Amino acid sequence: MIQEKYTINSEETSLNLVQTQIESVRKKNITKTGFRVYKDEKIGVSGAIGRYDEQEQWEKAEKALSLNIAYPFEVSKNLEKSVEKTCDFADGLAFSREMEEMLKVLREKHPQFIFSNKINLVTDTVTLENDKGLNLHSKISKIEASILIKDKSSSDLMDAFMGMEGTQWDREEFLRMVNLTCEGLEKSADIENGKHKVVMIPFGCEFMGKLYSELHGLKYGTGGSLFSGKIGEQLFCEPFTLYQSLSAEDGILSPFFDAEGTLNKGDRYTLIENGVLKSPYTDKKYARQFNLEHTGSAGGAYDSVPSLAPSPLVIKKSERTLKEMLEGEKVILAFFASGGDFTPEGKYATPVQTSFLFDGERLLGRLPQLNITSHLYDMFGKDFIGVAKDSFTSLFPMHLPVMHLKVEKI
Amino acid sequence: MYTFPKGIYSDVRIEDVFETKIELTDGRLDEIKEKEYKGAFIRVFDGKRWYYSATSDIEGIQNELDELAKLADPNDEIENHPVVKKFEVNQGDFCEFMGDKDISSTHIDEKKNLIEAYTALLKGDKTISSLKSYYVDKRKRKSFHSSKGARLTFDFQMAGLRLSFSLKSGEKLFSESYDCASAAFGDLKNKDKEIKERFNQAVEFLNNAQDIQPGKYTVIFSPLAAGVFAHESFGHKSESDFMVGDETMRKEWTLGKKVGADLLSIIDDGNPAGSGHVTFDDEGTRANKTYLIKEGFLTGRLHSAATAAYLDEAVTGNGRAINFEYEPIVRMTTTYIDKGSKTLDELVSEVETGILVETIKHGSGMSTFTIAPSLAYAIKDGTVAHPLKISVVSGNVFKTLNEIDGVSDTIQLHSFVLGGCGKMEQFPLSVGFGGPYVRVNNLDVQ
Numbered sequence: 001m002i003q004e005k006y007t008i009n010s011e012e013t014s015l016n017l018v019q020t021q022i023e024s025v026r027k028k029n030i031t032k033t034g035f036r037v038y039k040d041e042k043i044g045v046s047g048a049i050g051r052y053d054e055q056e057q058w059e060k061a062e063k064a065l066s067l068n069i070a071y072p073f074e075v076s077k078n079l080e081k082s083v084e085k086t087c088d089f090a091d092g093l094a095f096s097r098e099m100e101e102m103l104k105v106l107r108e109k110h111p112q113f114i115f116s117n118k119i120n121l122v123t124d125t126v127t128l129e130n131d132k133g134l135n136l137h138s139k140i141s142k143i144e145a146s147i148l149i150k151d152k153s154s155s156d157l158m159d160a161f162m163g164m165e166g167t168q169w170d171r172e173e174f175l176r177m178v179n180l181t182c183e184g185l186e187k188s189a190d191i192e193n194g195k196h197k198v199v200m201i202p203f204g205c206e207f208m209g210k211l212y213s214e215l216h217g218l219k220y221g222t223g224g225s226l227f228s229g230k231i232g233e234q235l236f237c238e239p240f241t242l243y244q245s246l247s248a249e250d251g252i253l254s255p256f257f258d259a260e261g262t263l264n265k266g267d268r269y270t271l272i273e274n275g276v277l278k279s280p281y282t283d284k285k286y287a288r289q290f291n292l293e294h295t296g297s298a299g300g301a302y303d304s305v306p307s308l309a310p311s312p313l314v315i316k317k318s319e320r321t322l323k324e325m326l327e328g329e330k331v332i333l334a335f336f337a338s339g340g341d342f343t344p345e346g347k348y349a350t351p352v353q354t355s356f357l358f359d360g361e362r363l364l365g366r367l368p369q370l371n372i373t374s375h376l377y378d379m380f381g382k383d384f385i386g387v388a389k390d391s392f393t394s395l396f397p398m399h400l401p402v403m404h405l406k407v408e409k410i
Numbered sequence: 411m412y413t414f415p416k417g418i419y420s421d422v423r424i425e426d427v428f429e430t431k432i433e434l435t436d437g438r439l440d441e442i443k444e445k446e447y448k449g450a451f452i453r454v455f456d457g458k459r460w461y462y463s464a465t466s467d468i469e470g471i472q473n474e475l476d477e478l479a480k481l482a483d484p485n486d487e488i489e490n491h492p493v494v495k496k497f498e499v500n501q502g503d504f505c506e507f508m509g510d511k512d513i514s515s516t517h518i519d520e521k522k523n524l525i526e527a528y529t530a531l532l533k534g535d536k537t538i539s540s541l542k543s544y545y546v547d548k549r550k551r552k553s554f555h556s557s558k559g560a561r562l563t564f565d566f567q568m569a570g571l572r573l574s575f576s577l578k579s580g581e582k583l584f585s586e587s588y589d590c591a592s593a594a595f596g597d598l599k600n601k602d603k604e605i606k607e608r609f610n611q612a613v614e615f616l617n618n619a620q621d622i623q624p625g626k627y628t629v630i631f632s633p634l635a636a637g638v639f640a641h642e643s644f645g646h647k648s649e650s651d652f653m654v655g656d657e658t659m660r661k662e663w664t665l666g667k668k669v670g671a672d673l674l675s676i677i678d679d680g681n682p683a684g685s686g687h688v689t690f691d692d693e694g695t696r697a698n699k700t701y702l703i704k705e706g707f708l709t710g711r712l713h714s715a716a717t718a719a720y721l722d723e724a725v726t727g728n729g730r731a732i733n734f735e736y737e738p739i740v741r742m743t744t745t746y747i748d749k750g751s752k753t754l755d756e757l758v759s760e761v762e763t764g765i766l767v768e769t770i771k772h773g774s775g776m777s778t779f780t781i782a783p784s785l786a787y788a789i790k791d792g793t794v795a796h797p798l799k800i801s802v803v804s805g806n807v808f809k810t811l812n813e814i815d816g817v818s819d820t821i822q823l824h825s826f827v828l829g830g831c832g833k834m835e836q837f838p839l840s841v842g843f844g845g846p847y848v849r850v851n852n853l854d855v856q
Binding site: 028031117 | 478540585655656737804856
């Protein structure tokens, strides 16, 4: 019998902003622990939140073996690695003081706007260890901001959004990004209906959903995916390479291992290379069941049987800067495009709630509400231009994708 | 029970949770577990700022309360603060799910047998490429204590299942699911006919669905889709936290303003049984029935104590948190459109060219709302015709509310155990929604 312990601790100072002021401070320090036992190709799991009796938990996990959940795979073993990423703030107090100062600047510089929602200082510590020599440890401290920006004269719930997830804090750069957005909101712009170059803000635009669903190992293996049976085929354009990524270089601040203790070289696994399908994403179960490559994409709650769950999918950066890709054109920056979807065959449509006319550096004015449409095979095929090699901000990696899309004003 | 620090308002919410989860893939058991845990959320308010702590250390609550109080600035007049004055002081035991009604008293084997039996109804059908089956239940017993004297115990319970099937026929692909949920385990039984009907609908869609010609259409939403429409298009805008300190929004949202068609009434109510049921909210306020729109006029909005104080309105019982790790914020409960006078047949027969949306994948709502349909059908010359493949239905919220021209005469309220409502960091919150069939003109369909 193998015993394995999966521990997730989350420590947080969360500031809630109302009217560009700190309205509340929330503290959290919660540990969730999963206990797994493996025996005779079965797995048993138990779990606890907070304090626990270790002996009792192992006994519960062992008892759970009688539920007959199959796990006929090799448990990860003889692997030790520890990665710690520290943040610019020593503690919640220093963090709160700095955010008070930053908000004071926002109130003075942007009296026309209301800034609200959350800025958090988070430390996530995740450990996966077993009695076969597996000992993986990740501790990441980071700043998470998700700030809603609203023009005081606007009757929308929000007009724009400033998001970040990073370990470095640079107040000047953060304020520059906010200034850029507010300047864009203060002016109006217009475009003609038709096909346009569109730059997508990845955290505000849901344009990758079909890739997540169609690259799912179970869906692929059972023939239910658009891509089923097409490994080795050229599905998209040459510049389109897609990783499953846990890499900080891609802006992902997550543990470097999956829930089964699998690591990938460079924390990435290539699923589509130069437009050619290499593999769907898989865990140990579906890799074996469908004779697919094992990409290390197991997830699940602390007390779950590990199961297939998508890791972040990231499009490879091109060799061109954003400016080079825009070629001096004024284009559309889709800031917030939510609620759309794909048909089963891949036709895509979404409203764009917030967008700007954009020259690659400045937001030249807010555009009216738009509909954008395309097809999965076009937007990452003939209409795909690339992902900028330069980051739009130094706060965190933000490499913007550019593609041609059909645009209509609503 | 607790010694509440002087000069500050404080409250403690303890959640005692029981959960079951069973998951199968193509009939094979992937997961089966029961778990129980406790957690607490502690709040302290000095009249200027809130201080919160989320903890799983129930024995350490008093210490946590005392530590939070050290951050606050005590205020002898705190009892007279407008927000503190809004907090209700309710006392008593209001638990509904005790003894045999407690879902934890049903043996896990019975739950497993149920989901396996439903899975067997579909397993082996040649059209299915993969079949995922879920049984999930949750019983949450909450106790709430405040420095104003609230001493409450109440509970929430929901059990349900989902069968998700991916279908394939040649090059044609389609995914659909059947969902069912109730506070009582017994209500999940005898669903064979409904499951088969949904499956047959999906197979018919797979084989016969045609592409939509994008454009403006009259759309009839099913009770499920109408509920999501009400939730997304108007419910979120009725959550009054967005109005705090915002004069433009206060003027825009003056009660009594005409915002929709005469036959439109939208209600949020925490009282009906189901996934939006709350006896009390997470601030100890009793659940209310709130008309957001009555006969086209803006008549109410949803409040926590803080927003009710700011707008000088009554609390509505909508201060809710997804779990013990979060503070209550203004959220919906069960949101639905009130019934009208027409039958579904009448609604359809009056449409020359339009669309009937039966089931949906998701919805969203800002100034533009969206509904991503799953099972949708063309309406031609007053009858429901072939299935239609649609990416998204969208419209401007306020224009759309005035484009409603028909509402059917029967309401259905829907409950769920998987998924829920998301608002910023807090997802998923258990909510309910529904309504009658609702006909809306001039929606953008892609």
